[in-house]
Amino acid sequence: MRVETWLLDLYPSPEGMVLWTIEAAGRRRRLVDTDFTPCFYVGGPLDKIAQLTPRLAAEFPVRLDWVERQDLWSGVWQTVLEVGVRRPVQFAAVARWVHRQAPRAELFNCDISLPALYAYEKGVFPLARCALEVDEADRVRALRVEDDPWATQYELPPLTVMEWRLEGESITPQHGHRGGLEVCVEDRVEVLTEDDPRELLAALARRLRQDDPDILLTDWGDSFLLPRLLQAAERLDCPLPLNRDPACAAHHKRARSYFSYGRIVFKDSSTTLFGRLHIDRKNSFAVGETNLEGLFELSRLTKLPLQYMARTSTGTGITSMQLDLACRQHILIPWQKREPEEFKTARQLLLTDRGGLVFKPILGFHENVGELDFASMFPSIMARFNVSPETVNCRCGCPARVPEIGYGICRRRRGLVPQTVAPIIEKRARYKQLMHEAREESERRRYDDRQNALKWLLVTCFGYLGYKNARFGRIEAHEAINAFGREKLLVAKEVSERAGFRLLHAIVDSLWVEKPGATRQDYEELARAIEAATDLPVALEGVYKYIVFLPSRQNAAVSVPNRYFGVFAGSNRIKVRGLEVRRHDAPPLVARMQEEVLRLFAEAHDANSYRQKLAEAAEVLARFEERLRAGKVSWEELIIRKRLTQAPGDYQKASLVAVAAQALEACGVQLRPGEAIEYVITQADAALPTERARPFTLLNGFSSYDREKYLELLRQAFEPFRLYFAHSPGLSS
Amino acid sequence: MSLPVPAPAFTGPARCLLGTLSSRPGLFVLSGHPESSRLSHYFLAAPLLRGEVVLFLDAANCFNPYRLVVFAEQCRRPPAQFLGRVRISRAFTCFQLAELIERTPAAARRFRARRVVVAGMPDIFDDEELPAAEAKAAFTRSLDELRRWPEQGLTALIFSDAPPRLSPLGTWLRGELERQATEAYRLEESPAGLCLREAKTREVEHGTHGRDFSPADRADPGALRQVPARPAPRRPAGA
Numbered sequence: 003m004r005v006e007t008w009l010l011d012l013y014p015s016p017e018g019m020v021l022w023t024i025e026a027a028g029r030r031r032r033l034v035d036t037d038f039t040p041c042f043y044v045g046g047p048l049d050k051i052a053q054l055t056p057r058l059a060a061e062f063p064v065r066l067d068w069v070e071r072q073d074l075w076s077g078v079w080q081t082v083l084e085v086g087v088r089r090p091v092q093f094a095a096v097a098r099w100v101h102r103q104a105p106r107a108e109l110f111n112c113d114i115s116l117p118a119l120y121a122y123e124k125g126v127f128p129l130a131r132c133a134l135e136v137d138e139a140d141r142v143r144a145l146r147v148e149d150d151p152w153a154t155q156y157e158l159p160p161l162t163v164m165e166w167r168l169e170g171e172s173i174t175p176q177h178g179h180r181g182g183l184e185v186c187v188e189d190r191v192e193v194l195t196e197d198d199p200r201e202l203l204a205a206l207a208r209r210l211r212q213d214d215p216d217i218l219l220t221d222w223g224d225s226f227l228l229p230r231l232l233q234a235a236e237r238l239d240c241p242l243p244l245n246r247d248p249a250c251a252a253h254h255k256r257a258r259s260y261f262s263y264g265r266i267v268f269k270d271s272s273t274t275l276f277g278r279l280h281i282d283r284k285n286s287f288a289v290g291e292t293n294l295e296g297l298f299e300l301s302r303l304t305k306l307p308l309q310y311m312a313r314t315s316t317g318t319g320i321t322s323m324q325l326d327l328a329c330r331q332h333i334l335i336p337w338q339k340r341e342p343e344e345f346k347t348a349r350q351l352l353l354t355d356r357g358g359l360v361f362k363p364i365l366g367f368h369e370n371v372g373e374l375d376f377a378s379m380f381p382s383i384m385a386r387f388n389v390s391p392e393t394v395n396c397r398c399g400c401p402a403r404v405p406e407i408g409y410g411i412c413r414r415r416r417g418l419v420p421q422t423v424a425p426i427i428e429k430r431a432r433y434k435q436l437m438h439e440a441r442e443e444s445e446r447r448r449y450d451d452r453q454n455a456l457k458w459l460l461v462t463c464f465g466y467l468g469y470k471n472a473r474f475g476r477i478e479a480h481e482a483i484n485a486f487g488r489e490k491l492l493v494a495k496e497v498s499e500r501a502g503f504r505l506l507h508a509i510v511d512s513l514w515v516e517k518p519g520a521t522r523q524d525y526e527e528l529a530r531a532i533e534a535a536t537d538l539p540v541a542l543e544g545v546y547k548y549i550v551f552l553p554s555r556q557n558a559a560v561s562v563p564n565r566y567f568g569v570f571a572g573s574n575r576i577k578v579r580g581l582e583v584r585r586h587d588a589p590p591l592v593a594r595m596q597e598e599v600l601r602l603f604a605e606a607h608d609a610n611s612y613r614q615k616l617a618e619a620a621e622v623l624a625r626f627e628e629r630l631r632a633g634k635v636s637w638e639e640l641i642i643r644k645r646l647t648q649a650p651g652d653y654q655k656a657s658l659v660a661v662a663a664q665a666l667e668a669c670g671v672q673l674r675p676g677e678a679i680e681y682v683i684t685q686a687d688a689a690l691p692t693e694r695a696r697p698f699t700l701l702n703g704f705s706s707y708d709r710e711k712y713l714e715l716l717r718q719a720f721e722p723f724r725l726y727f728a729h730s731p732g733l734s735s
Numbered sequence: 736m737s738l739p740v741p742a743p744a745f746t747g748p749a750r751c752l753l754g755t756l757s758s759r760p761g762l763f764v765l766s767g768h769p770e771s772s773r774l775s776h777y778f779l780a781a782p783l784l785r786g787e788v789v790l791f792l793d794a795a796n797c798f799n800p801y802r803l804v805v806f807a808e809q810c811r812r813p814p815a816q817f818l819g820r821v822r823i824s825r826a827f828t829c830f831q832l833a834e835l836i837e838r839t840p841a842a843a844r845r846f847r848a849r850r851v852v853v854a855g856m857p858d859i860f861d862d863e864e865l866p867a868a869e870a871k872a873a874f875t876r877s878l879d880e881l882r883r884w885p886e887q888g889l890t891a892l893i894f895s896d897a898p899p900r901l902s903p904l905g906t907w908l909r910g911e912l913e914r915q916a917t918e919a920y921r922l923e924e925s926p927a928g929l930c931l932r933e934a935k936t937r938e939v940e941h942g943t944h945g946r947d948f949s950p951a952d953r954a955d956p957g958a959l960r961q962v963p964a965r966p967a968p969r970r971p972a973g974a
Contacts (some may be wrong), residue, residue: 105872260863338830338873345790345842348800470827471864477825538758652899 004149005134008033008159009126010216011279011307014090014116015249021142021684022246022277023134024216032247033134033279035142038327039086040093042112042118043071043334044100053275054104056226062096063088069112072333075341076397077415088474089672090116090158096653097337098419101294105381110334117653118322121305122329123639128149128301129158145694151302152425154432154452158298162187164215168226169193169207173680174284177671178699199278203231208676210243217279219294220245224313227252257292257673266647268676274309286312288455295448296455303426303459317462323422333418335473342393345479354407354481358510359488360560361495363551367726368506369608371516372530373543376425376490378457379511380464382538383486385424390417391467391476404482405489411482418474423463430456487511491538497535507551509563514549522571544577546609552580553723567600567722574604582719591639591712592719593618595626613727623720630712640707641680641698650674656684656691666697686711760849760885761917764911765931766895768922771795772854774929775894779852780806783817788848790839791823794832795855795896798823822846829860829870833877840887851884853893857908867904874908878915885917 007023009029018036044051044396053064061182065086085092085100097112112643114122121127126147126653135144149156169181177562182195183202191210196202220227228244231481232252235242244252257271260415270285281297283289288297289312301311304319305326311319328335343403346354355397376382378570383389387403388411395403396412403411433453440446466472495505503515517524525542533540549568554560565580582588599619606612644659650667662681663673673679680698686708694706747939765771765778772795782789783806793796807814820841826832832855841853859872884891893912899907913919919935 258863324933338869339828340830342826342831342835342838343824345824345846346824347819348791348803348821348823350816351798351817351823352800475827477827504943565946 003136003138003330005031006135007132007133008136009128009130010159011309012117012120012126012279013276013307014120014232016089016091018141019090019116019120020247020276024161026160028210029301030214030216030246030277031140031141032283033142035120035145037063037142038120038123039088040090040116040123041084042093042097043069043081043085044083045108045110045334046104046106048081050104051107054100054107055083057103058085058096058100061099062092064096067719069258069629070332070724072331074328074336074418075331080334093119101535106511109337111329112337114335116326116415117307117310118305118325119329122326127303127305128311129298130302131157140448143675144267144699146375151305152429154429154436154449156302159216161217162213162215163219163266164213165219166223167221168227171697174678175222177666177679177697178669179462184328187211187215190684197215199234200238200240203235203238205244206231207240207242207687210438212331212388215278217281217294218275220280220282220284222282222284223280224272224285225270228252228280229271231275243281244278245275245468248274252276252280253421257674266645266676268645268678270672272313274313277310277499281309285713287315288312288458291458292451292455294579295451299452299455300342302457303456315462316458317466317469317472319424320463323426323459324418324474327418327422330607333376339471339475341391341476348431350407351474353484354409354478355489355626356481357484357490359508360510360563360689361505361513362508362510362563364513364565365551365553367548367550367609367612368514368516368546369548370518370520370571371506371549372520372528373512373514373516373546374494374525374527374529375541375543376511376536377496377539377541378430379462379487379490380483381423381427383483383490384417385427386419386537387486388409388413388417388420389479389482389486390419391474391479393417393420394479394482403651404485407481407485407487409478409482419463419467419479423460423693426456426459430460449505466722468508490538493536493703494540497532498528503528506549507563507566542574544573546577547574550722550726552725554664558725567603569604571698576600576604581722587642587644588719589640589642589715591626591630591635592715594639595623596719599620601722603723616727621722623716626716629714633706635707637698637701637705637707640682640689641714642683643680646673646675646680649673658686658695660696661691662695665692665695665700671699683708683711759889760836760890762817762885762891762893763880763892764895764913764916764919764934765922766913766919767830767897767923767932767934768929769899770895770898771922773799775852776802778892779803779821781808782850783820784810786810786820788820788822788836788846789848790843790848790851791821792826792835792839792851792853793801793823793855794826794829794853794859795894796825796827797854812854822848826855826859829862829865829873832856832859833880835878836880840881840884840889843887843889848892849888851889851891852898854943855894856899857912858896858905860908861898861902862904862906865964871907874911878911882915887974899968904942915964943964 003538005025009021010024012019018034019038021033022034023033025029026691058064065088067084068081070082071082072079075398085096087096091118096108101109117549126132126145128150130147133148134142134145137143165186167184168175169184182193185192194202194205194727196205211482231242247385253274255272257269258727259266259268272285274280281289289302297308297312300319301308304322304330305321305735306312306319384416393412395409395417398412398414400413401411402408430453433449435447437449437453440449464483465537467475468477469475489510495508498515503517505512505513505515515524522545525545529540546568549566551561552565554562567576567578567581569576578584578600581596583593602615603612606615646663650673658681663679666679667673682698682701684696684707685693768774779789781823796826803817803821804814807817821841824835826835860870862870865929881891895909913935921932921934923932
């Protein structure tokens with residue numbers, strides 16, 4: 003029977019690859035594809051490997067074959083043993099067995115997840131439209147993909163989304179704040195407040211059966227809601243049909259903390275389902291930044307299952323695209339990242355191991371300033387100059403092409419990374435175009451989410467080249483991109499200065515320039531001139547009516563990059579960097595004060611009108627101060643959110659964050675390094691450390707906030723606005 | 736962090752000790768300090784002053800060329816001279832370090848180097864994202880390679896940072912490394928400064944086991960010279 007369908011989810015099972023599909027008529031089906039034999043490769047001395055084959059064939063149901071595959075680093079085709087594993091669930095076990103038996107043999111393609119391998123082999127991807135031939139036992143006989151991951155206009159399946167969240171603030175319920183459970187499908191919201199857990203479970207089960215959602219979208223579902231509900235369901239013997247696949251139980255993965263680049267990172271636990279997708283908005287970078295639309299786009303392009311993509315980084319996403327490409331081009335994917343850096347002298351290291359170029363800003367208030375940005379500078383460099391781990395200092399000895407550091411770049415082979423990023427850059431440009439042409443807001447938002455998702459893929463592909471766990475990372479490629487970037491920014495500066503502009507500030511891929519009387523057209527012409535000189539796309543971000551470059555917080559005479567605020571001409575759009583309004587750890591009260599003040603300043607158009615607005619801005623500050631003094635500020639406005647850098651008990655000093663974390667721990671809350679906590683300053687200078695701060699969830703009617711400390715924070719946050727106009731009328735010192 | 740090592744560290748008794756350590760083939764392990772890897776820079780000075788080339792395998796991402804510039808200035812040598820004599824390669828995974836260790840004898844021949852500093856060993860093998868069995872297998876292969884270095888005339892100074900908490904794997908790795916070392920030292924901070932404590936020597940019968948090289952020894956560089964010269968490790972039978 004032929005079925006026209008969309009692919010919702012895929013995972014391996016002892017029967018084969020399970021595919022969950024959605025038909026246009028709404029039918030959801032569990033199908034099994036038994037025609038999938040994932041392969042890995044064994045390289046090394048062929049006679050030694052040949053000795054292994056009879057034992058391997060005796061031990062496991064495998065298909066063995068000698069094949070030619072391409073080495074990633076040299077590009078040379080070599081003979082390797084292809085091991086096709088007939089029972090996909092044994093894939094990892096067979097690879098481990100080979101590694102144990104022949105520890106010196108090189109294994110390739112052996113640690114790629116089965117859903118990804120299936121998707122690469124069949125060319126299928128989540129949410130793809132497919133035509134399937136299915137037998138009466140729901141086994142897939144043939145699969146044809148009738149969709150293109152690079153399409154910008156595609157039809158998504160009719161997905162049913164059910165939302166679960168706790169009433170009230172969006173603070174982790176793990177730390178103690180609880181409300182009723184809101185269940186929402188489309189516009190229907192029901193709050194389940196049953197005191198009896200049996201009734202709550204029965205109500206949820208009823209809703210799940212009734213609405214049968216494809217996606218369960220939760221807040222804190224991974225770490226709190228689903229684990230607690232499943233525990234209760236088991237304890238009380240009340241079935242909760244979270245999974246559609248009755249053969250599987252929900253999969254729970256524990257939380258963990260780990261060090262990455264000197265910073266402790268907390269990765270929350272996850273609870274994933276089978277046949278139905280669970281996506282936790284509070285545990286998904288992709289959904290947090292780009293909404294479901296962005297997640298769908300990422301999943302389609304990377305071929306990673308939606309639940310996995312929702313919880314992983316965009317770096318893993320871009321790696322999956324590179325793996326897909328490598329598989330299609332028969333390039334061997336090394337199992338362990340072994341290729342070390344070439345030896346270089348310390349002198350060469352000084353030259354090569356540098357980041358992007360920064361010209362510190364000329365501090366103060368500047369009018370009629372243009373900001374020019376290299377569009378996706380690093381990915382464009384990769385694509386334009388063929389920078390990839392295997393092409394930098396290639397083994398064929400291509401001549402030096404990287405400025406300053408003299409690395410060679412292959413002229414014979416197009417690298418995996420450039421091949422991956424080039425179409426993403428192009429697709430993002432198409433989405434941006436569609437976004438500008440969109441007539442309806444919903445359409446515009448959809449394209450914006452998608453282009454934003456692609457932006458994150460592009461952003462991480464540069465960092466990943468220098469990331470230790472990146473499959474296709476190599477430090478020399480990272481250094482080469484930085485070297486190209488520095489040279490291009492220098493060229494941009496020279497072109498600007500030749501055209502009579504003054505450089506005010508430049509940072510890696512953006513520059514701020516000014517010229518008295520310059521028009522928007524002048525700035526656009528300058529962008530074209532830089533583009534021609536650098537061979538990289540440059541866009542005019544905008545012309546500011548004025549921009550204020552601010553100094554370091556510690557020393558008003560020292561300029562620092564990326565601390566400024568400015569207002570664009572025409573749109574009155576405000577752009578801010580480095581102020582509290584952009585910081586996650588600033589109390590909302592302080593951020594709101596800055597927002598209000600900035601809205602006032604958006605109306606100013608030069609130094610004089612700015613000065614006039616300062617008195618009004620001071621009134622805004624006074625109003626916030628007054629509310630604070632009068633005790634009229636809600637707790638939510640005073641929350642400070644910080645990440646723990648260590649376990650609560652390991653803090654040596656009674657800092658505010660340590661005090662709050664230890665108070666939570668004393669109440670039985672398990673906290674791990676890297677986790678965020680929310681607290682309010684109660685008395686910053688109290689002799690008794692426990693009185694200095696209190697976790698938000700432990701505040702009660704007897705708690706009070708430290709007025710003086712919050713007043714100080716407000717005044718500090720106002721300081722940047724008056725810095726260069728301290729003696730203006732209406733301003734007290 | 737500021738270390739109470741006199742600046743330049745290598746002009747005092749430390750230089751004598753470092754000179755002693757790095758003047759004969761063997762595997763010397765220095766550990767116990769949270770920043771042992773960074774302290775490795777001080778151990779570069781003696782061979783650099785002698786005009787030797789040093790290979791630096793950096794698995795701790797700690798190498799700081801500016802430190803060498805300071806050393807050179809303190810010795811009134813052109814910084815380029817010192818910078819040009821250190822050949823560095825960074826490893827970000829234990830497999831890269833393992834590969835680097837395999838390639839080192841060839842690199843040493845190519846660059847005419849006899850001294851090798853390895854920073855961040857075995858720390859990089861204690862990676863929680865890696866199954867312990869894989870880490871152990873890679874480490875064991877590296878240790879096999881390292882054991883062959885002295886036979887090829889190489890001196891290895893291996894620096895390991897003391898972690899805040901030692902995992903079971905970390906304990907095993909450190910134990911194995913010290914077991915294979917010619918000598919092992921602890922870098923320890925005392926109220927008076929940084930000292931080196933012998934953790935393991937081959938000649939325990941000479942009575943130097945557990946000896947402290949404290950700041951008091953610095954006043955008398957001769958005290959450090961009392962460390963008896965160690966013979967090169969014997970080749971295993973049949974080698």
